[in-house]
Amino acid sequence: SRRAxxxxxxxxxxxxxxxxxxxxxxxxxxxxxxxxxxxxxxxGADVQSLWRSxxxxxxxxxxxxxxxxxTAEAAAQSHVARDAAVQTEQSKDAVQDxxxxxxxxxxxxxxxxxxxxxxxxxxxxxxxxSHAFDGFEVNWRDQDETVLCLHTLSYPEAQDQxxxxxxVSWNATGSVIACSYGRLxxxxxxxxxxxxxxWNLDRRGLNPQHPDLVVDVPSSxxxxxxxxxxxxxxxxGLFSGELVVWDTSRTEDPVIWRTGMTDDTxxxxxxxxxxxxxxxxxxxxxxxxxxxxxxxxxxWREEQDGRLALAEGFAIMAxxxxxxxxxxxxxxxxxxVGVTSLSLSHFDPGVFVVGVEGGYSLRCSAMAQAPAxxxxxxxxxxxxxxxxxxxxxxxxxxxxSCSPFHRQQKTKKSCFLLPPSPRNLFLSCGTDGQVxxxxxxxxxxxxxxxxxxxxxxxxxxxxxxxxxxxxxxGEGVHLFDLARSMxxxxxxxxxxxxxxxxxxxxxxxxxxxxxxxxxxAGTVKVWQLSSDFTEQGPREMSHLEQLASEIMD
Numbered sequence: 001s002r003r004a005x006x007x008x009x010x011x012x013x014x015x016x017x018x019x020x021x022x023x024x025x026x027x028x029x030x031x032x033x034x035x036x037x038x039x040x041x042x043x044g045a046d047v048q049s050l051w052r053s054x055x056x057x058x059x060x061x062x063x064x065x066x067x068x069x070x071t072a073e074a075a076a077q078s079h080v081a082r083d084a085a086v087q088t089e090q091s092k093d094a095v096q097d098x099x100x101x102x103x104x105x106x107x108x109x110x111x112x113x114x115x116x117x118x119x120x121x122x123x124x125x126x127x128x129x130s131h132a133f134d135g136f137e138v139n140w141r142d143q144d145e146t147v148l149c150l151h152t153l154s155y156p157e158a159q160d161q162x163x164x165x166x167x168v169s170w171n172a173t174g175s176v177i178a179c180s181y182g183r184l185x186x187x188x189x190x191x192x193x194x195x196x197x198x199w200n201l202d203r204r205g206l207n208p209q210h211p212d213l214v215v216d217v218p219s220s221x222x223x224x225x226x227x228x229x230x231x232x233x234x235x236x237g238l239f240s241g242e243l244v245v246w247d248t249s250r251t252e253d254p255v256i257w258r259t260g261m262t263d264d265t266x267x268x269x270x271x272x273x274x275x276x277x278x279x280x281x282x283x284x285x286x287x288x289x290x291x292x293x294x295x296x297x298x299x300w301r302e303e304q305d306g307r308l309a310l311a312e313g314f315a316i317m318a319x320x321x322x323x324x325x326x327x328x329x330x331x332x333x334x335x336x337v338g339v340t341s342l343s344l345s346h347f348d349p350g351v352f353v354v355g356v357e358g359g360y361s362l363r364c365s366a367m368a369q370a371p372a373x374x375x376x377x378x379x380x381x382x383x384x385x386x387x388x389x390x391x392x393x394x395x396x397x398x399x400x401s402c403s404p405f406h407r408q409q410k411t412k413k414s415c416f417l418l419p420p421s422p423r424n425l426f427l428s429c430g431t432d433g434q435v436x437x438x439x440x441x442x443x444x445x446x447x448x449x450x451x452x453x454x455x456x457x458x459x460x461x462x463x464x465x466x467x468x469x470x471x472x473x474g475e476g477v478h479l480f481d482l483a484r485s486m487x488x489x490x491x492x493x494x495x496x497x498x499x500x501x502x503x504x505x506x507x508x509x510x511x512x513x514x515x516x517x518x519x520x521a522g523t524v525k526v527w528q529l530s531s532d533f534t535e536q537g538p539r540e541m542s543h544l545e546q547l548a549s550e551i552m553d
Contacts, residue, residue, distance in 0.1 A: 165518025174510025182220030237270025266292035295336025315372035355397030395431030429456035472502040
């Protein structure tokens, strides 16, 4: 029809416009003709659903959860305990033997105890009176026969200024070591900046060249001393003559007390500072003792306004030093005698020993009432404490150390007739390179040991062994055990490769195997001592007393 031809032409024209007409498929050719518009059923085409496939995949990845199961905990405790299982089968005979009552022959036991009673009591009494194990303590730790250097501490900024370690001190817990930097050789000390540094050896990640605390000080620090019971308080003596107390727990402004520069302040460098033990009279007030080369020994007390005020004091005047017929006569003159070191008696608070520039060691009394003449200026009158002068060194005495093991024996007899006793012993050392062992009861030393051809700067008694002490010299650290030898050091420790002088050392009273030493190179070394130097043998005090008696004989 006309309409069919129109559509056919239309379709044919469209293909002609876009190019050659493609061939007609066979299926379509079969539909041409008169029946092309007849009703027929064509086969269906299946198209797969991507959405259903993806949803099915997601559903398969999910887990299937059943309904929540309710649970409850319950415990059942029976009143009678019994074993639930055994490893092996127990025979009936063994069970019967176990259940049988143990038969004890009480009559025979009583007879045996009565027979041995006297012998056992006799042996117990003998053991109770025995002194075989006096001073012996069981040590459950492994024995260590070597001396090791555990830490080498330094402050690079102080070393860049060629400052030296002038003093070391352990705090009350034994875990913190402090050192002061200054200079002991020629130079303008009083205006040179110095430092106080602390390290906590128990801190994780300890940096030996980075102190935990650094305090800048405008004058050279000559000595240090931690408070014996308050771990954060440390006192220092300066070259300017001033005393300062720092609280290491305060990082912003650690200075809490200071003397300032007054008429009471030392006019020479302070070479030693010590905390005085608490007494009933001064229980709530800290007190410090300082010595200097101006001849003064001063006691300071804290004030509320942050000052250290002078409480009492002494002066070593040349004409008031007792003379002994056993000592060489010397021209003392009338000037004050410079004090370089001091050691307090560990058991008599009224007795102390000082070392002076003239080479003498002096026994002094804190109970002395005689005024110092001529009277030094100041707000408090000073007293003359010297009671006895000991045989001198050939040069200035740099250090003294009292024995910490026994208190001084009191007697009414003449002190020169008494035999020497460990209760009264002290050590001294000086620029002559000698160590003297003295008894406080006689002028002559018990023995004099020529340790070095160089200066000896410090000597310290061991806190745990009566026969052991250490000395710091121009060559290093020397350890002595008098039980082994009285002629030479038991061991010498090399502080540095350059053999620089060791100026100071101190034993750790809490961790008794530790010894700290500071040197001229600005380094502090912490040594771990072997068990030979830290474990006291049986009757060691008697051995020291015997050695002293043999020397006198």
